[in-house]
Amino acid sequence: MSQPIKKTPILAAFLIAGFVGLFSETALNMALGQLVIELGVEHTTIQWLTTGYLLTLGILVPISGLLIQKFTTRQLFLTSLIFSIIGTIIAGLAPTFAFLLMARIVQAIGTAILLPLMFNTVLLIFPIEKRGSAMGVMGLVIMFAPAISPTVSGIILEYLTWHWIFWTTLPFLVFALIFGYFYMQNVNELTHPKIDVLSVIFSSIGFGGIVYGFSVAGDKGWSSSIVIIALAAGVIGLALFAWRQNNMEKPMINLKVLKYPMFTLGLIAVFIAFMCILSTMILLPLYLQTGLALATFAAGLVLLPGGIINGIFSPIVGRLFDNYGAKVLVMPGFILIGIAFVFFMQIDQQTSQLTIIVLHSVMMIGVSLVMAPAQTNGLNQLPRHLYPDGTALMNTLQQVSGAIGTAVAITIMSSAQASFVTEQGASASSVDAFIYGVQTSFKYAIALAVIGIILSFFIKGKQQTAKQSN
Template sequence: MSTTYLVSYIIFAIIVLSTINYFYIKKPKFKRAIENEEPSEEQQMSVGKIMFVLLFGMFVAILNQTVLNVALPVMMTDLNVSATTGQWLLTGFMLVNGMLIPISAFLVETFGFRKLFIAAMVSFTLGSLICAVSGTFVLIMVGRVVQAIGAGILMPLGMNIFMTVFPPEKRGAAMGTMGIAMILAPALGPTLSGWIVQNFDWHIMFYGMVVFGVIDILFAIRWFKIYNQLSKPTPDILGIIYSSLGFGSLLYGFSEAGTDGWGSAKVIVSLIIGVIFLVIFTWRQLKIEKPLLDLHVFKFNIYTFTLIINSIVTMAMYGGMLLLPIYLQNIRGFTPIESGLLLLPGSLVMGFMGPIAGKIFDKHGIRVLAIVGLSITTIATYEFTKLTGQTPYKTILTFYIIRSFGMSLIMMPIMTAGMNQLPMKLISHGTALSNTIRQVAGSIGTALLVTIMTQQTTNHLDDYGHALTKTDLILSNSFNQIGQGVSAALGIPSGASDTVSTSLIYAQAAKTSTIHGINDAFLIATILAFVATVLSFFLQKPKQNSLNEELPTNESANNQRTEIEG
């Protein structure tokens, strides 16, 4: 299995690097988003290098977010902490990440692309080093927080740079290539960490992140020479506090709802606090002259509509990414590496199709892509409502690849379609809001589908419990036959064999109930995908002049220009 994994990983790495090289370094047909002049050959190569450094950093940061899921049980044992305490290594990272994304627009306008990217990578690498050398829970928790500070900045910063550097007619292919980092890294993370903890010490994961981080920082110092005009906005301290408390509480409440249930006092209080502070934050941003997060982006109808569709799709996708590993590992008995390798081909399809879907979007718009992509996703997701304890491996693999293909046609193009409507001055605010809402939607989707799976599993098990009574003549005969078989096989008295046979039957009932619960959760995911499909029929393509009507020209362009050094 290790050999299979290594071969798959090498092929995966070659595909990723070759794709980035092809689209950016070999053929970087670049044109400035603000100026209409053709760049020099030296500037073209500089753009290729900048995009390579950016994508590599984003890939490593996103990979880091998913490697811990599989390694957490081993880490908890080594650190001698409970599951509740150990879970904070994931929850704390998510909260810091979620609180930083909303203020990313302020950070971009204050520090600029180059300084912010290098600072983010330094923070991420330093946090990885702390985790790598840590031997206590407190120290590794500190490292995770420092990691999250850097990782939380990278995604909105990356989208910001892509939307600024590339003009609207080129953004689809560019954002599709950025999707390589967003899509492939989460798929590779569990497989990679499963292989590491199975064969090595978990500290190696973090040492690897340190090595990759240092390499990217060195490349960034040499190549990442992109500068944007800074507006130096006055920091809205109250806005930062309200935003952090609002989004942080909301994310925490949804993350806990999946385990503690929606009726938990902790969940209810967290959600109420989150909603209160978000209402205060929204009111403040609409009143002050220079808001931390400009909510006027919601006045752009296509941006708002695509964000709604994207949020629904994210809810279905995140839940599906969680449910299938539960089925494969807990029900079918696959190892983390085996389940990860089953999911990897679908992710490779998404990575391969990202730039292609982006080019189709640039040429034909979002509507056809969305309808076709979401229809395929809906049908493929519905097939996962029919899982059994004997569903063939090839069947699961085939439908997951089909589902991934449908997702690849919609994920990045729908995001680009909305961002294309925004004027340049609102791009940083649009990316911040888009990433924040997607993260909240992912948390909601995960909590919702896990809750449905848990509740329906309990309901199905209760139904089996009521049915498995010896007052039923057929079941009574079945019990007797099983008891006699167990008694003969184990050489134990018939009374003891009845207890064993009952335990076996209830264990099988629990397994079957879990499968039914997963199927029910996939049915909700199917409904979500179907709702998004229906909404996609109402998507419109903005008129070309609306894309540029508020772009700076002449004198104002000189104040907002993005500089690429050769």
């Protein structure tokens, strides 16, 4: 690191690549119904395009801490872009479901390398008093990309084929690769740790089993033997992984990060917030299209203002964090999320689109107040040598929480729907039953927000965390 670190080009390269990667993660969701018809597969099969992506992330992200210590920043960044580009090209050309699934897995490999590397690099190149602003800008990318993807993919599907979801993103990925080739610098310290095969196996079974079990639970049901076996294997795998890490001199993920209270609190807060986001991102599009009978494009437009507002607020929140700390942001954030859920619990066929826009925007403001501050505050408490472990664990649990949030939301909705039909009998309207299911899901989502509010009482203020980090 003889040459001075140029922070702005490095951050710009990550933001461009991260935006496209996270956009691709959710953009295809709007096309799943169309893909069922075009590719001639069942709904349960097409969900593998999402499940396979999440599963790949759940398996590979935990290994990222090891990769960051074994390869340079530049090597990993360029490798992640190459995987993303190859996956995008395969997807754009995919003639069958098998090709498209393979493409999604290749794309996910790129994202699994990129996200932890991005967080770790920000921690290394920005001083502690500037990290909030940097994380806020990253929050803009992390939340804004999936927020606008339904609208953009809705426009694409209105006028073009689903292949163009991938062809549209390809030029941006190529630009990010070229930009990174010239401007990305090596900032990480290489320790060249040995790859422990048992750790990789236990991690893959543990995180992979949990992600897969929750991902298919909404479709197969919690009593399915596949779901039970996957979750049981996941729990056993995680227990063996934790045991293995605690008994190694140089673990794959150093679980000593959990001994830092503010990191653990931040981890849980981000976990809860991500569950809230993902459950809402699955419930609201379904409600808009089934309950309010909106077209795909129109449903995407209703959710667009919330994504834009979140994008605007994220950098502002980052600067507020640098000045005031996490405590004064995270608590109001969870309160706003809870308030939005209370009103979402009452939506029906008569609810106006404007009401949904306002409530979704309030929730997204709350999310911006929670995500970056909780994440940055937690990672700030770690010593420098534990940054790769902290970022790997936090990014892994985000993927796990996404799978759990989606599965729980769908399961509660389906169960409530069925009970409504049973109680009402033949007179039950399918739309009324569906809306009742959505309302019930939001009731349980309120509990998540309440847990988040309670946790926020234990987050320390700026002066306290400054003393602790010193």
